[in-house]
Amino acid sequence: MTFTLKQKSILPGFGLTLGFTVFYLSVIVLIPLAALFLKTSELSWHQFWHLVASPRALASYRLTFGASLIAALINLVCGVLVAWVVVRYKFPARGFFDSIVDLPFALPTAVAGISLTTLYAPNGWLGAPLMRLGVRAAYTPIGVTIALTFIGLPFVVRTVQPVLEDLDKELEEAAASLGAGRWRTFTRVLLPTILPAAITGFAMAFGRGVGEYGSVIFIAGNMPMHTEITSLLIVTKLQEFDYAGATAIAVAMLIVSFIFLLTINLLQVWSGRPRKASPADDEMIPRIDLRPAFGTQEAK
Amino acid sequence: MPPSSKPEHAAISAISEPAVVRWLLIAAAVLFLGIFLLFPLGVVFGTALQKGFAFYFHTFRDPDTISAIRLTLIAAGIAVPLNLIFGVSAAWLIGKFQFVGKGLLITLIDLPFSVSPVVSGLIYVLLFGLQGVLGPWFIDHDIRIVFAVPGIVLATIFVTFPFIARELLPMMQAQGNDEEEAALTLGASGWQTFRKVTLPNVKWALLYGVILCNARAMGEFGAVSVVSGHIRGLTDTMPLHVEILYNDYQFVAAFAVASLLALLALATLAIKSIVEWKSGRRLKDEPLYGRGAQA
Numbered sequence: 001m002t003f004t005l006k007q008k009s010i011l012p013g014f015g016l017t018l019g020f021t022v023f024y025l026s027v028i029v030l031i032p033l034a035a036l037f038l039k040t041s042e043l044s045w046h047q048f049w050h051l052v053a054s055p056r057a058l059a060s061y062r063l064t065f066g067a068s069l070i071a072a073l074i075n076l077v078c079g080v081l082v083a084w085v086v087v088r089y090k091f092p093a094r095g096f097f098d099s100i101v102d103l104p105f106a107l108p109t110a111v112a113g114i115s116l117t118t119l120y121a122p123n124g125w126l127g128a129p130l131m132r133l134g135v136r137a138a139y140t141p142i143g144v145t146i147a148l149t150f151i152g153l154p155f156v157v158r159t160v161q162p163v164l165e166d167l168d169k170e171l172e173e174a175a176a177s178l179g180a181g182r183w184r185t186f187t188r189v190l191l192p193t194i195l196p197a198a199i200t201g202f203a204m205a206f207g208r209g210v211g212e213y214g215s216v217i218f219i220a221g222n223m224p225m226h227t228e229i230t231s232l233l234i235v236t237k238l239q240e241f242d243y244a245g246a247t248a249i250a251v252a253m254l255i256v257s258f259i260f261l262l263t264i265n266l267l268q269v270w271s272g273r274p275r276k277a278s279p280a281d282d283e284m285i286p287r288i289d290l291r292p293a294f295g296t297q298e299a300k
Numbered sequence: 301m302p303p304s305s306k307p308e309h310a311a312i313s314a315i316s317e318p319a320v321v322r323w324l325l326i327a328a329a330v331l332f333l334g335i336f337l338l339f340p341l342g343v344v345f346g347t348a349l350q351k352g353f354a355f356y357f358h359t360f361r362d363p364d365t366i367s368a369i370r371l372t373l374i375a376a377g378i379a380v381p382l383n384l385i386f387g388v389s390a391a392w393l394i395g396k397f398q399f400v401g402k403g404l405l406i407t408l409i410d411l412p413f414s415v416s417p418v419v420s421g422l423i424y425v426l427l428f429g430l431q432g433v434l435g436p437w438f439i440d441h442d443i444r445i446v447f448a449v450p451g452i453v454l455a456t457i458f459v460t461f462p463f464i465a466r467e468l469l470p471m472m473q474a475q476g477n478d479e480e481e482a483a484l485t486l487g488a489s490g491w492q493t494f495r496k497v498t499l500p501n502v503k504w505a506l507l508y509g510v511i512l513c514n515a516r517a518m519g520e521f522g523a524v525s526v527v528s529g530h531i532r533g534l535t536d537t538m539p540l541h542v543e544i545l546y547n548d549y550q551f552v553a554a555f556a557v558a559s560l561l562a563l564l565a566l567a568t569l570a571i572k573s574i575v576e577w578k579s580g581r582r583l584k585d586e587p588l589y590g591r592g593a594q595a
Contacts, residue, residue, distance in 0.1 A: 012484075
């Protein structure tokens, strides 16, 4: 049947790759995910709501979403700054700083977690000076925000960077020749151009923060109602063999992350692509794809 | 290789900032990156070597540490090749053929990116655990999946599932089918065409995808933590062992193991830079941050 729904091609391997891809996808992803929803369906709507909206769960959502939001806002501002500086200015070790931006992606979260905790502990390199200023970072919501800022750091930089690189110099020259100062050019010409990409990066950082676990649990202190993030609450419930509670909260989280995914995809449509990557790409649905693979190549 | 790196001297003043502003912005960006990236990195190596090299190397003689390293290598050693086969298969399918349901398939492949790590582990507990959907059957047949090595391998496969496919797909698509069709017309077999025509075109993307997949496979914490059961010397991977040592107040040992993972991360970044330089184009970081939400 599939063959009638497929354009003719002389390339071999359609049946084989389709079969294997769908089989592997089902075994690894679809069936396990279905188990989650199957487990949830054992609960009545009332039970589900009771578990998802318990005071302890609500407190964890407040912390998780609040800290993720603040961290994403910090990254929005600093990310645009870093992208700007790396693309526009020449300075010593620029290439190094450009590469190191990806560190939070590559560094295992547990390593980030213990390292940030040691750094911001009351006797740590940065924790001690902060204590003298009267700020306690580790084991408070501030610590959670710091960890989430670290984790979300590359998103805005990496979404804004290609847009800045592809930006036409003529646009700015036109603004300048029309008498606009640098600041005016930035706010009126440059900012509107990079804003969609920046917002997309912001949404990604926010989404990533909401689900983050490893880098946060060490620095958080993990006090129920106070410094307990939602991911940890799921783990705690599992360790107490409260499978229903863990499942219900997990489903709630999953739905939230799908909403994020949808929002980000819509944002991508809004931000559009600076340049068509390839004709084939047009047939694909909008997806997380901020750096058109061949954008820079074409620019050369 | 940003195109903007060659300023045209005449026009530069009108579309650039005064030197003072420039250096202030550079200083602010470097300070931000320094505090948030270099300090944590410094802490890892600083603490790991706090008691000297002898103590540092001594950590790696501990049997529990050795078994954690071994399990991490096993998990990555199974997950990466399987996801490589899947990645090549999915990229060939989606990149080379036009068929109904392609968009849906891509979305489903991306799914693991948007599932938080804890939930990724949880789904396997719900499937294979004692109270799980398939769990009782496996336990009756004396097959342990959750809280044992198979669970860890499955969770690792899940979290690294889309990496290689995602890296290869744009390359395969951009390449088009012309070269392959020419090869087939000239009498090459399907496998020859793939090996001699397609593979050389996508080799850098493939290499980078494998490296990313491997880095994530070795570093995964949340998902593996949920399915591991934390049995020392048996179901502890390196990141989990870091947690155990840290919670035991064996900070130096914890950071010593962590420093290996940090070196792996730095090597990954270095290879990425080299591959970008070699292939002359920017790589998509998508697999690393493409996770629409969560990690």
